[in-house]
Amino acid sequence: MPWTRDEIAAKAACEVPEGAVVNLGIGVPTLVAGHLPPGKAVWLQSENGLLGMGPFPYAGEEDPQLINAGKQTVTVLPGGATFDSVTSFAMIRGGHVDLAILGAMQVAMNGDLANWSIPGGKTMGIGGAMDLAAGARRIVVLTDHVTKKGKPKLVAECSFPLTAARVVDRVITDLAVLDCAGEGFRVVELAPGVSLEEVGAATAAPLT
Amino acid sequence: MPWTRDEIAAKAACEVPEGAVVNLGIGVPTLVAGHLPPGKAVWLQSENGLLGMGPFPYAGEEDPQLINAGKQTVTVLPGGATFDSVTSFAMIRGGHVDLAILGAMQVAMNGDLANWSIPGGKTMGIGGAMDLAAGARRIVVLTDHVTKKGKPKLVAECSFPLTAARVVDRVITDLAVLDCAGEGFRVVELAPGVSLEEVGAATAAPLT
Amino acid sequence: MSKLRPDLEAALEGLEDGATIAVGGFGLSGNPEALIEAVRRKGPKNLTLVSNNAGALGRGLATWLEDDLVAKILCTYVGTNQDLHARMAAGTIDVTIVPQGTFVERMRAAGAGLAGFYTPTGVGTVVAEGKDTREFDGRTYVLEEALPVDFALVRCRVADPFGNLRFYRTSRNFQPAMAMAAKVAIAEAETVVPLGGLDPDDVHLSGAFVQRVVHVPEHEDVIEFRTVREPAAGERGEGKRGA
Amino acid sequence: MSKLRPDLEAALEGLEDGATIAVGGFGLSGNPEALIEAVRRKGPKNLTLVSNNAGALGRGLATWLEDDLVAKILCTYVGTNQDLHARMAAGTIDVTIVPQGTFVERMRAAGAGLAGFYTPTGVGTVVAEGKDTREFDGRTYVLEEALPVDFALVRCRVADPFGNLRFYRTSRNFQPAMAMAAKVAIAEAETVVPLGGLDPDDVHLSGAFVQRVVHVPEHEDVIEFRTVREPAAGERGEGKRGA
Numbered sequence: 001m002p003w004t005r006d007e008i009a010a011k012a013a014c015e016v017p018e019g020a021v022v023n024l025g026i027g028v029p030t031l032v033a034g035h036l037p038p039g040k041a042v043w044l045q046s047e048n049g050l051l052g053m054g055p056f057p058y059a060g061e062e063d064p065q066l067i068n069a070g071k072q073t074v075t076v077l078p079g080g081a082t083f084d085s086v087t088s089f090a091m092i093r094g095g096h097v098d099l100a101i102l103g104a105m106q107v108a109m110n111g112d113l114a115n116w117s118i119p120g121g122k123t124m125g126i127g128g129a130m131d132l133a134a135g136a137r138r139i140v141v142l143t144d145h146v147t148k149k150g151k152p153k154l155v156a157e158c159s160f161p162l163t164a165a166r167v168v169d170r171v172i173t174d175l176a177v178l179d180c181a182g183e184g185f186r187v188v189e190l191a192p193g194v195s196l197e198e199v200g201a202a203t204a205a206p207l208t
Numbered sequence: 209m210p211w212t213r214d215e216i217a218a219k220a221a222c223e224v225p226e227g228a229v230v231n232l233g234i235g236v237p238t239l240v241a242g243h244l245p246p247g248k249a250v251w252l253q254s255e256n257g258l259l260g261m262g263p264f265p266y267a268g269e270e271d272p273q274l275i276n277a278g279k280q281t282v283t284v285l286p287g288g289a290t291f292d293s294v295t296s297f298a299m300i301r302g303g304h305v306d307l308a309i310l311g312a313m314q315v316a317m318n319g320d321l322a323n324w325s326i327p328g329g330k331t332m333g334i335g336g337a338m339d340l341a342a343g344a345r346r347i348v349v350l351t352d353h354v355t356k357k358g359k360p361k362l363v364a365e366c367s368f369p370l371t372a373a374r375v376v377d378r379v380i381t382d383l384a385v386l387d388c389a390g391e392g393f394r395v396v397e398l399a400p401g402v403s404l405e406e407v408g409a410a411t412a413a414p415l416t
Numbered sequence: 417m418s419k420l421r422p423d424l425e426a427a428l429e430g431l432e433d434g435a436t437i438a439v440g441g442f443g444l445s446g447n448p449e450a451l452i453e454a455v456r457r458k459g460p461k462n463l464t465l466v467s468n469n470a471g472a473l474g475r476g477l478a479t480w481l482e483d484d485l486v487a488k489i490l491c492t493y494v495g496t497n498q499d500l501h502a503r504m505a506a507g508t509i510d511v512t513i514v515p516q517g518t519f520v521e522r523m524r525a526a527g528a529g530l531a532g533f534y535t536p537t538g539v540g541t542v543v544a545e546g547k548d549t550r551e552f553d554g555r556t557y558v559l560e561e562a563l564p565v566d567f568a569l570v571r572c573r574v575a576d577p578f579g580n581l582r583f584y585r586t587s588r589n590f591q592p593a594m595a596m597a598a599k600v601a602i603a604e605a606e607t608v609v610p611l612g613g614l615d616p617d618d619v620h621l622s623g624a625f626v627q628r629v630v631h632v633p634e635h636e637d638v639i640e641f642r643t644v645r646e647p648a649a650g651e652r653g654e655g656k657r658g659a
Numbered sequence: 660m661s662k663l664r665p666d667l668e669a670a671l672e673g674l675e676d677g678a679t680i681a682v683g684g685f686g687l688s689g690n691p692e693a694l695i696e697a698v699r700r701k702g703p704k705n706l707t708l709v710s711n712n713a714g715a716l717g718r719g720l721a722t723w724l725e726d727d728l729v730a731k732i733l734c735t736y737v738g739t740n741q742d743l744h745a746r747m748a749a750g751t752i753d754v755t756i757v758p759q760g761t762f763v764e765r766m767r768a769a770g771a772g773l774a775g776f777y778t779p780t781g782v783g784t785v786v787a788e789g790k791d792t793r794e795f796d797g798r799t800y801v802l803e804e805a806l807p808v809d810f811a812l813v814r815c816r817v818a819d820p821f822g823n824l825r826f827y828r829t830s831r832n833f834q835p836a837m838a839m840a841a842k843v844a845i846a847e848a849e850t851v852v853p854l855g856g857l858d859p860d861d862v863h864l865s866g867a868f869v870q871r872v873v874h875v876p877e878h879e880d881v882i883e884f885r886t887v888r889e890p891a892a893g894e895r896g897e898g899k900r901g902a
Contacts, residue, residue, distance in 0.1 A: 019660035021867050041660050043821070043867070047516065048442045049586050051865050052821075059644040064445055064637035065587040071443040071472075071640040076585070078855025079821045081862035084588045084620075086524045089517030093537060093772025094839065096867040112540075122501060123513065125493030130543065131517035134536045135772050165540030227417035229624050249417050251578070251624070255759065256685045257829050259622050260578075267887040272688055272880035273830040279686040279715075279883040284828070286612025287578045289619035292831045292863075294767045297760030301529025301780060302596065304624040320783075330744060331756065333736030338786065339760035342779045343529050373783030521773075531777040531795035533768070552774035552804065561795065584860060617827060618861070 002174035025102035047128035052080020093135035100136035114160035133164035145173035152204035184208035210382035233310035255336035260288020301343035308344035322368035341372035353381035360412035392416035418577035424454035427630040438466040438594035440570040444638040446587025448571040522563035527596020568598035575605035579626030661820035667697035670873040681709040681837035683813040687881040689830025691814040765806035770839020811841035818848035822869030
């Protein structure tokens, strides 16, 4: 049985080392925060200028000038710090973010990532996506294995505009955990009841 | 009669506009602070990370962690701010310092400045000199017109290693106030009792 | 010589048609709301707007689009800015979308007197097309150039008459870099304190980078996505993001 | 997971022969004195030292020269550092002198993930010799490359267990950029507060840039030039400078 969104997020939470500085992208990556074991010290970075992001505030305690990169009201944990965007992206590009967990439209077997624009679609923008993809020390992508129309998202070569080239280390989908291995995807783990053949059929690149 | 060091500094003080951000170099430029009219708001910058530098502290009030770029104990005025060297040199190179008043070994008629190294001499270093010369909006040089051995310091072309090329606007010496005018030095004012001929004889470049 | 201006109109002196204006704030948070509204009233045309989002929900800088003040936009994220989507679709506005780190670093470079820098961001993507690339230690970087602006409009928590500024929480964002990059940086301050009212170590941006200050205690600070947690629940949830 | 180390030796773990070490402080002010002394005791050889002044008056980093720990120095000003002058004259040390703004910006670039930048500083001088230059808008700039280091030793006023740092007055100087540029940034803190002991807006350098913290309440902070004014005199005098 394929993993649910929450199960994918729980898998991803295991990728987060103690004490790590982590940036969580839009979509399923967001859910990872909820699956971190209590007591595990993880420093969530929000690229609008916050490290040590806490949970949403209690109703009535929202601060309009304390938001995350999704413009949602958040809180700051003890030990958190605020800074300007120059410093925030210095942190990101300079390799001081240990891990970015991102969504994707396509991931290629060589690690190419496409997650910002669909040709012919409405352009939402780049935001911090390209800096995060280029700068974070490790990139883990969380995504459904195929699109809603059943098309593979793990491909030999991206057809969508790239966010960054050769940056993705690992992909966690509803079907499997896979590493980008250059000439193909290396299967690390299969979802319970999912066969290698099923994963292969849903992937537009070799499995190695 | 040639101007004294203090008279040179007083002349230079007239070059400082109200409200200006000013960096004062080593030697005679240092004396300019003492000649600013009381009540004239001037913001002295010290490139080690201080804007709004005040006078020396009273004895017993020295703070070893509040120094100027000459490593002397200083104070900070109300409205002053401290910052790191990255920000300090961003300020300097980015044109946010209105005026730098510097010493010189040689100044060329095209504005070339040499004030950091004498060939064969002991090298003291560059410090902030090159950034100030390249970055401040206006450069005024205070210097004796000739060396202790009587050699002209205002020249057609610098023989000493440059600090920056084509940056000096004005030179105030013991003999005259002169502007760097490309093909020569333009005499703006003569010290009392000093003739144009005397200045010309002491200058190794045309007067225009 | 105070940099305090008596009102918004005085603060905007010299802002004319064709100006390039950077405006601080992330989405609708930490915007210089009064200055934005005052520019709208003034009505300069043919502006180039440098802003992360260029407004949202029909508010803030979106009102400049509504009034057709803006000919060009440099931004990083369009997102839910329907006014901008509509104008992009209609082709009535020239929009350049750049990576956020490059966006702010280019302004920082302008303010710091640097002509450009080599960044890894955007290499191998459309962002690097037509730009110089170069290898350093086996990795490819793209040359991005400084982005100076004519005016910067920023919002801060505290200002003094010299223009020393202090910001609050995540409303600092692009504001310091924008001020640095501007010929004329105008700070809209919630609080104005006398000289000495800020400890030297508490200043976030030195007055050397700020030309004018205007005191505007009131601000709305629209929350775009009000997210809260249940008092009982112990769950963490930073929610979705997207800019 | 605290970054606090129990003692100086633990803080210096892994610092070996041949390391490139950046050390904060301006002259003898704001130096990480205890870390400097601990490195001396440890005695690694063949170091590359990145420091504005490399010590003075036979103190601070000058003791590393005395013990022949240093093979190369990158600095901006030698000044009154007689130990360094002597070794330069004897040719027993490889010294590169660079402009101070370039010195610190190169470390900032390394910490910010940028490979290099174009600066106007040094154009037309020996500093630009052998380096690429390029024109932007009619002005010439020289390409300076990022300067990463293995270790940074910095001194701060306040640290917390995550490594968030706050500095005091002009002792901030090169320390944030050096920490950013380092694989391992070690902060010697006068005071250590618990997490939350620093307001988020009061942090000068985020713990993301700091790997280790060691608590050293005592520090000497040598004054190189004690300059004072007469209580009676109303004169201003900022005195001579030179670094």
